[in-house]
């Protein structure tokens with residue numbers, strides 16, 4: 293399929309790139325590899341050239357761009373020139389807080405050492421403190437500052453509708469552009485992919501779960517829909533060498549207890565007699581129990597593996613798709629078949645809390661000596677985050693096919709999934725899963741209420757909007773401001789509390805959905821992911837392009853302790869429940 297023409301300007305840039313051999317049609321696996329190899333080869337060639345020819349080579353073809361040119365993102369990749377050495381710092385960090393608006397707390401957190409968390413980052417002091425490295429002082433996410441209104445004007449609704457309805461995931465798997473370990477049959481239309489308990493019907497072992505989307509970036513109203521799946525190694529799926537769904541269910545529940553630090557959970561009925569296992573720890577075996585108590589070890593063929601506090605077992609995998617915003621014929625928002633990105637993580641090595649402490653220490657030492665972040669590239673496998681995880685990702689090429697992300701694009705993953713204080717074993721969504729049996733199954737925003745975080749009273753999203761002063765971290769989502777804020781800029785608390793589910797709070801109108809899809813498509817056409825992947829419609833005004841000493845820090849009363857886990861069982865009847873009774 294040939295890509296839609298957006299504007300002539302963009303078209304010219306891209307055709308130049310194509311003639312320069314800059315496109316990604318070389319296939320995925322080789323991409324990372326060749327970038328990797330370029331590192332060393334280009335270096336040796338350069339140094340071997342005599343000075344005179346060196347200069348000539350430079351001016352003729354190696355670097356056709358002059359100072360001040362708008363150099364396309366792919367040109368940096370082609371020439372293996374690092375565009376942003378601090379790509380681990382996401383756009384959110386550059387938000388203007390004006391001393392009072394705090395979107396920072398969702399990532400930057402420090403916890404009491406009594407909790408014995410494996411996450412020992414302790415970066416809570418970064419809330420509202422712009423303590424960047426010299427490189428970090430300049431905001432490299434320049435896509436934030438582009439007004440895309442005129443760019444999207446040329447794309448009509450019918451075109452974008454057709455585009456997002458296409459299944460590029462299956463296509464990329466089928467022509468071997470994506471590795472088989474990322475395969476789930478029919479994932480583009482998830483109701484066909486999973487059974488009632490969330491298990492993939494194709495026998496791949498992937499299990500989908502329903503989780504509350506992370507504040508702001510992952511709300512559909514701010515640009516994308518998404519989902520997440522987990523898979524445990526085969527030994528966790530088996531009993532005496534044979535696949536056993538009950539054993540797999542138990543092990544998944546035990547992982548959930550370990551990660552969230554819980555003692556019991558509900559599960560689909562388990563026959564204790566058949567397994568000869570006292571699953572609920574009540575001292576007897578029954579033929580149907582629906583509660584699982586925490587055990588010291590996993591079960592089945594993984595019974596030699598102990599549960600580890602707030603950590604996954606070795607071999608755990610996650611698949612996460614980031615998608616366009618689908619709009620059905622009734623105007624309902626859903627996960628469009630077309631994927632913007634397919635993201636993957638595998639815990640290739642278990643590291644104990646002590647071992648992780650040394651990784652955090654090494655990281656802090658590098659910071660102290662002002663070394664820029666280092667990323668270890670693994671060729672077609674992706675990158676290593678240094679905390680036991682391999683991270684990999686695919687993204688649309690100019691034709692909309694999913695291609696391997698280039699090294700510089702992947703380096704971006706190594707911030708949030710590496711060294712922020714709020715994560716659990718370097719991950720986000722599983723700690724936010726609807727607990728127990730109810731939470732196994734494909735993501736469904738209508739089944740989730742705005743429950744509070746643990747140790748808090750008010751709904752998480754309500755609280756987030758109050759603390760941030762908007763419906764997104766940049767306070768520029770006009771629709772959210774109009775819907776949930778009054779003229780004085782205060783959140784309309786009761787109205788948010790009356791929302792039936794988070795679906796009503798965080799999904800956009802069809803019009804906004806189309807506009808956001810179009811805006812992102814222009815980024816795809818430019819292949820300018822290195823400059824930022826946020827589908828912003830207009831120029832961001834609440835974001836700093838450079839940090840200057842004048843920025844006031846957040847006042848103490850606007851800094852917050854926060855735990856991303858949620859309190860799903862509220863003691864007091866919630867305002868939502870009350871509103872429903874009336």
Ligand code: HEC
Pocket residue numbers: 380381382384385386387388389394395396397398399400418419420421422423424425428659665706707708709710711712
């Ligand atoms: C979505 C998560 C997220 C949010 C929200 C966020 N940050 Fe960050 N921040 C990161 C990540 C990831 C890094 C890179 C960490 C690393 O160096 O490995 C980072 C780095 C930083 C750094 C550089 C630290 C260093 O040692 O180099 C500063 C300063 C910072 N953030 C400030 C802020 C401020 C101020 C806000 C709110 C206005 C904020 N951040 C919001 C994730 C976030």
Ligand code: HEC
Pocket residue numbers: 382504505506509510518520610611612634635636637683684685697701702704705706707708709718719720721722
């Ligand atoms: C700005 C911070 C940020 C960056 C950068 C980021 N992620 Fe994530 N990632 C998240 C959050 C938050 C979630 C949870 C999504 C949700 O709640 O909808 C997530 C979820 C995931 C998951 C599912 C497991 C989990 O942690 O919940 C995978 C796999 C993943 N991301 C891979 C990647 C890859 C690959 C990249 C780079 C291309 C990347 N991420 C970049 C924040 C980030």
